[in-house]
Amino acid sequence: MIEQHEGLKISPEQRRASVIGVMLALFMSALDQTIVSTATPMIIRDLVFPANWITWLTTSYLVTSTALLPIWGKLSDLYGRRRSLEVGLVIFIGASLWCGFSQSPMALILARALQGVGSAAIFANAFAVVGDLFEPRDRPKMQGLFGAMFGLSSVFGPWIGGLLTDYLSWNWVFFVNLPIGIVALTFIGRKMPLLQHTTGKHIDYLGAALLLLFVVPLLLALSLAPNTFAWTSKEVLVMFALSAIAAALFIRHELNDSDAIIDLRLFAKPAFGITALASFLLGAAFLSSIVFIPLFMVNVLGVSATSAGATLTPLTLGIVAGNIVSGQLVSHIGSYRPVLIPALVMLIAGFAWMAIGLTPDLPQWLVIVKLVILGIGLGPSIPLFTQMMINAAPRNKMGVASSTATFVRQMGSSVGVAVLGTIFSATLTANMQNDLLPTIPNQFAQTFAAPSNSGEGSMGATIDFDELKVMVAHNIDAVLVQLEQAKTGDASGLKQVWQQSAMTAALPLPQSNDQVVRVSKQLTAQRAFVLKQLDVVHRTFQEVWADAIQRIFYAGLIIVILGFVVTLFIPEVPLPPKRAAAPVTE
Numbered sequence: 001m002i003e004q005h006e007g008l009k010i011s012p013e014q015r016r017a018s019v020i021g022v023m024l025a026l027f028m029s030a031l032d033q034t035i036v037s038t039a040t041p042m043i044i045r046d047l048v049f050p051a052n053w054i055t056w057l058t059t060s061y062l063v064t065s066t067a068l069l070p071i072w073g074k075l076s077d078l079y080g081r082r083r084s085l086e087v088g089l090v091i092f093i094g095a096s097l098w099c100g101f102s103q104s105p106m107a108l109i110l111a112r113a114l115q116g117v118g119s120a121a122i123f124a125n126a127f128a129v130v131g132d133l134f135e136p137r138d139r140p141k142m143q144g145l146f147g148a149m150f151g152l153s154s155v156f157g158p159w160i161g162g163l164l165t166d167y168l169s170w171n172w173v174f175f176v177n178l179p180i181g182i183v184a185l186t187f188i189g190r191k192m193p194l195l196q197h198t199t200g201k202h203i204d205y206l207g208a209a210l211l212l213l214f215v216v217p218l219l220l221a222l223s224l225a226p227n228t229f230a231w232t233s234k235e236v237l238v239m240f241a242l243s244a245i246a247a248a249l250f251i252r253h254e255l256n257d258s259d260a261i262i263d264l265r266l267f268a269k270p271a272f273g274i275t276a277l278a279s280f281l282l283g284a285a286f287l288s289s290i291v292f293i294p295l296f297m298v299n300v301l302g303v304s305a306t307s308a309g310a311t312l313t314p315l316t317l318g319i320v321a322g323n324i325v326s327g328q329l330v331s332h333i334g335s336y337r338p339v340l341i342p343a344l345v346m347l348i349a350g351f352a353w354m355a356i357g358l359t360p361d362l363p364q365w366l367v368i369v370k371l372v373i374l375g376i377g378l379g380p381s382i383p384l385f386t387q388m389m390i391n392a393a394p395r396n397k398m399g400v401a402s403s404t405a406t407f408v409r410q411m412g413s414s415v416g417v418a419v420l421g422t423i424f425s426a427t428l429t430a431n432m433q434n435d436l437l438p439t440i441p442n443q444f445a446q447t448f449a450a451p452s453n454s455g456e457g458s459m460g461a462t463i464d465f466d467e468l469k470v471m472v473a474h475n476i477d478a479v480l481v482q483l484e485q486a487k488t489g490d491a492s493g494l495k496q497v498w499q500q501s502a503m504t505a506a507l508p509l510p511q512s513n514d515q516v517v518r519v520s521k522q523l524t525a526q527r528a529f530v531l532k533q534l535d536v537v538h539r540t541f542q543e544v545w546a547d548a549i550q551r552i553f554y555a556g557l558i559i560v561i562l563g564f565v566v567t568l569f570i571p572e573v574p575l576p577p578k579r580a581a582a583p584v585t586e
Contacts (some may be wrong), residue, residue, distance in 0.1 A: 004475065007062070009516050013191065014191050014192065014193060015133050016245045017131075017187045017190070017192065018133060018187070018188065018191055018192040018193070019133070019142065020131060020187050021085075021183075021184045021185075021186070021188035021191070021192060022085070022125075022126050022129050022146070022184075022185030022188065022192075022210070023145065023146060023149060024180055024184035024187070025085065025088075025089055025126070025181070025184040025185075025188070026122060026126045026146060026149045027152065027180070028092070028122075028152055028177055028180040028181055028184065029078050029092060029118070029119040029122045029123065030149055030153035030175075031153040031156070031160070031180075032061075032096075032115065032119065032177065033061070033153070033157070035153075035157040035160055035161035035164075035173045035176070035309035036057065036058075036173055036174075037163065039119075039161050039164070039165045039170035039173045040057060042165050042169075042170040043057070043108070043170050046170065047102070047103070047105050047108060048105070049105045050105065052214065056109045056112075057108070057109065057112060058223075059219075059220070059223040059224070060109045060110070060112045060113040060116065061112045061113065061115055061116040061119070062116065062117065062219065062223065062410075062414065063113070063215075063216055063219045063220060063223070064114070064115075064116030064117050064120065065115075065116035065117075065119045065120045065123070065410075065514045066116075066120070066215065066219060066410045066411065066414065067120075067211070067212055067215040067216050067219065068116070068117055068121075068124075068212075069120050069123060069124050069403045069404075069406050069407040070121035070124075070211060070261050070262045070400070070403050070404060070407050071120075071211065071261055072084055072088065072120050072121045072124035072125065072401045072403060073124040073125075073128070073206050073401075073403025073404065073407075074203075074204070074260075074261050074262075074400055075203075075400055076121075076125050076128060076403075077396065077397065077398070077400055078125060078203070080194040080195050081125045081128060081129050081132060081192070081194075082189070082192045082193065082194050082195055083186060083194065084121050084124070084125050084127050085121065085122065085129075085188050085192070086185065086189055087121060087189060088117075088118045088119070088120070088121020088122050088125070089118065089121075089122070089181050089184060089185045089188070090118075090185070091114065091117055091118035092115055092118025092119060092121075092177065092181060093118075093177060093178060093181040093182065093185070094114075094118075095112075095114035095115040095117070095118055096115060096174045096175065096177040096178060096181070097178070098110075098111035098114065099111040099112060099115065099171075099174035100171040100172070100174040100175045101171070111333060112528065121564060123403075123406050124402060124403035124406065125402070125403075126146055126402075127146060127383075127386050127387070127390065127402040127406070128390070128398050128401075128402035128403070129192075129195065130142045130146065130387075131385055131387075131391075131395075131398045131402065132195045132398065133195075136457070137214045138331055139331075139387050139390075141242055141327040141328055141330075141331040145323070145324060145327065146383065152316075159369030160173075160176070161173050161488055163502070164176060170354075186524070204253075204254075204260055204261050205459065206253060207250065207253055207254055207260055207261040207262075208261055210246050210249050210250035210253060211246075211250055211261055211262070213242065213243070213246035213250075214243050214246040214247040215243075217239035217240070217242045217243040217246075218239070218240070218243040219414055220239055221236045221239035221240050221243070222414050222415060222417075222418035223414070223418070224236070226237060231422070236577065237416070251264065261400075262400065262404055262407075263393075263397055263400055264321070266392070266393055266397065266400070266401065266404070268568070269392055270569070270571050271388065271392035271570060271571050272389055272390075272392040272393060272401070274528060274566060274567075274569050274570045274571075275385055275388045275389050275392065275570050276389060276404070276405070276408045277566050277569065278385060278563050278566040278567045279381070279385040279386070279389070279405060279408050279409050279412065280408050280411065280412035280415075281412060281559055281562050281563035281566060282378075282381045282385070282409075282412070282559075282560070282561075283408070283409035283410065283411070283412025283416065283561045284412040284413065284415055284416025284419070284420075284559050285351070285380060285416060285556045285559040285560045285563065286381075286412075286413060286416070291417060291420075291421075292370065292420075292424065292549050292553075293311065293312065293315070293367070293548060293549075293554050294311070294312065295545070296358060296367075296545070296546065296549045297311050297364075299541070299542070299545040300358075300360050300362075300542045300545050300546045300549070301360070301362070301364060301367075302542075303364065311364070311367060311368065311371065311431070312371070314368045314372045314375065315371040315372070315374055316370045316375065316376040317372075317375065318371065318372045318373070318374065318375020318376045318378070318379060319375040319376075319378050319379040319382070320375075320379065321375070321376060321379060321382050322343065322375060322376045322377065322378060322379015322381065323325075323379045323382060323383055324345060325379075326339050326340075326379060326380035326383070326384060327383055328449045329382075330384065335568075335572060336387075336388055336572070337572050339380060339384065340380055340381070340384050340567060341564075341568075342473045343376070343377050343379070343381065344377065344381070344560070344563065344564045345377075345382040345564070346373060346376060346377035346569060347374065347377025347378055347381075347560055347564075348377075348557065348560050348561060348564060349373065349377075350373040350374040350377050351374070351553055351556050351557040351560050352557055353370055353373065354370050354553045355550055355553035355554045355556075355557055357370070358546050358549055358550040358553065359543075359546055360539065360542035360543060360546055376405050377468075382409070385405065385409070386405040386406065386409075388570070389401050389402075389404065389405040390402055390405065416559070419555075420552050420555055420556065423551055423555055424548050424549070424551070424552050425554060427547065427548040427551050428544065428545065428548040429547060431544035431547055432544055435540055435543070435544050436540050436544050437536070439533070439536050439537050439540050456492065472527075472531065472534065473527065473531065475529040476523055476530075478527070
């Protein structure tokens with residue numbers, strides 16, 4: 001059976017193949033954001049990355065994938081979804097090959113930036129394709145499935161990346177994109193209609209250039225300021241100034257261009273503009289749970305890095321469930337508000353519960369329960385806000401609306417991570433200097449070196465206190481063994497052990513049996529005292545980390561509440577009953 005869509009005939013086979021192709025493409029590009037993290041230590045070692053270049057592995061991809069979203073959305077409206085997706089997939093596959101064969105840090109960073117160019121085309125078009133192929137009543141259901149790809153990539157990405165890195169090499173975290181991308185390209189190229197909206201052929205080159213000058217310096221400043229440069233550094237201030245000037249020129253230009261890259265007039269519609277603001281706020285809060293929870297698990301609860309990563313699985317599964325179920329419910333009810341409002345209430349409760357109870361005594365199973373609540377609350381916001389913005393736009397602006405929705409959310413995430421990261425770094429540094437440093441014995445001052453303002457230093461790294469206590473006990477026990485041998489007249493190894501032990505730095509080398517006995521008693525007492533001190537340091541270390549991460553969730557709670565309040569002002573636009581879809585021309 002072939003369905004007629006006023007100018008375009010779409011068979012169920014075409015629709016099914018198109019959905020499969022786009023979902024595979026979306027999964028591949030979302031997977032690439034998580035799979036690389038597992039391989040990063042091996043990449044850094046093999047390619048000998050300079051320390052100040054490491055962040056560019058992520059930053060280069062983030063900047064290009066975010067900055068080019070609106071441009072790809074406009075191009076897809078002009079030249080068709082299929083063409084944009086095909087070009088984006090070819091770029092992404094080629095860039096993945098380049099990443100896998102890279103032999104230097106610069107080559108890999110450039111290849112990652114090119115990957116971002118391809119992923120922007122995929123993200124800009126994926127949700128717009130749903131708007132083209134499905135009636136408004138069925139779109140939330142499909143958007144939920146598409147949104148679930150992000151959650152699944154978060155679950156499987158680190159696991160797949162670890163397996164490929166351990167059993168093959170880090171190169172394969174990029175090569176794995178080839179079969180997925182080729183299959184997606186086959187489905188899209190052979191079965192997807194062109195899905196072109198003939199609204200004009202003018203490309204706003206000046207608008208595109210101004211957009212890049214606005215977004216790229218802003219994202220670079222936000223990405224580098226928390227870790228590489230201070231917020232008040234010359235580099236960051238110049239980037240912010242350039243971004244602000246370009247933003248003003250971009251807004252002025254776009255308001256006077258009929259074929260604007262981002263149709264700013266759409267924001268004048270409450271159903272679009274208010275939804276965009278809510279999506280921005282929820283995007284800002286979204287990554288706080290993903291970025292900071294593993295730090296809590298490792299540094300506060302003391303679990304391994306692998307277990308900390310596995311702890312995020314319930315969160316991502318909750319997001320997947322929230323995506324799918326919310327889409328089904330909206331399609332059934334015919335309205336967004338009855339689903340979105342309760343989900344945001346649950347999200348507020350989840351953030352509040354997480355913020356209030358983050359202590360070193362929190363059991364791991366309770367963290368998992370809290371993360372499930374967060375995931376279910378977060379899940380609906382990704383697809384529903386996007387679909388609400390698409391539904392508020394004219395059909396010939398659907399690509400622009402879809403890419404703008406993704407652009408707004410990713411900008412929110414970038415701003416949120418930068419702001420929350422700064423709060424976290426400032427709180428952690430102050431807590432460690434005021435609370436932790438006074439508890440540290442002098443002989444361990446180097447082990448617990450205070451972090452710099454940029455967040456660097458061993459304070460920010462994981463410290464295995466159990467291993468440290470074993471090392472201290474072994475160190476003192478080695479001296480005590482030599483002291484016992486000295487009592488029998490064999491002092492040959494005592495001087496060497498004495499010089500190497502940090503525990504004996506303040507004690508004179510014993511020269512007689514009486515001194516040996518007295519020093520042995522002192523070291524035995526010191527052994528118990530130092531181990532007890534390390535227990536105090538460990539507990540304080542856990543508390544200062546818990547407090548810093550707790551501040552993040554309090555800040556996230558405020559952002560989520562603001563997002564909820566903004567959502568209440570979004571006008572309700574009930575979904576129309578099922579009917580023939582609006583026209584799309586081939």
